[in-house]
Amino acid sequence: VNFISYVDLATAALPYLTQTKGSIIVLSSLTGKTPIPFAAPYAATKFALEGFFVALRHELTMRESPISITLCILGLIDTQSAMEKTKDKVSMSAYPAKDAAFAVVSAGARRVKEMYYPWYVWPACFFRDWFPQMRDWVYVRTLYHYG
Numbered sequence: 001v002n003f004i005s006y007v008d009l010a011t012a013a014l015p016y017l018t019q020t021k022g023s024i025i026v027l028s029s030l031t032g033k034t035p036i037p038f039a040a041p042y043a044a045t046k047f048a049l050e051g052f053f054v055a056l057r058h059e060l061t062m063r064e065s066p067i068s069i070t071l072c073i074l075g076l077i078d079t080q081s082a083m084e085k086t087k088d089k090v091s092m093s094a095y096p097a098k099d100a101a102f103a104v105v106s107a108g109a110r111r112v113k114e115m116y117y118p119w120y121v122w123p124a125c126f127f128r129d130w131f132p133q134m135r136d137w138v139y140v141r142t143l144y145h146y147g
Contacts, residue, residue, distance in 0.1 A: 003049055022071070025107070025123075026072060027104065028046050028123055032045075032046025050071060053069050057113070072114075072117070073125060083095050095118040
């Protein structure tokens with residue numbers, strides 16, 4: 001669902017989006033940029049989203065298509081599903097879903113290529129490959145709990 005539905009819907013909509021100069025907004029996750037404990041299958045689907053939609057964006061650009069693709073990379077948002085899945089496993093605060101929704105809609109309207117919400121998501125993505133040992137230590141020792 002996290003990957004195939006996005007691909008099927010976007011592919012089916014491409015002709016209409018071309019005619020209307022439309023936009024595709026993809027909801028992804030920090031987990032799709034830097035995987036976290038206890039979420040391997042989820043991380044795989046989010047990595048796949050980025051791979052597919054960034055490649056599609058390049059193809060559309062080469063064809064001079066008017067379609068924009070905005071990849072939204074979200075951190076921990078206080079949705080019911082996220083709160084249930086992270087209960088007793090995460091020691092960070094969730095950010096309001098209402099604010100995340102506003103950030104997503106705003107980014108899509110501005111046709112930006114990538115949007116990061118909340119504030120800590122961009123530095124986590126930017127520095128992930130510079131300091132992999134530190135990243136792994138922070139994830140395993142401070143942010144996530146096992147047991």
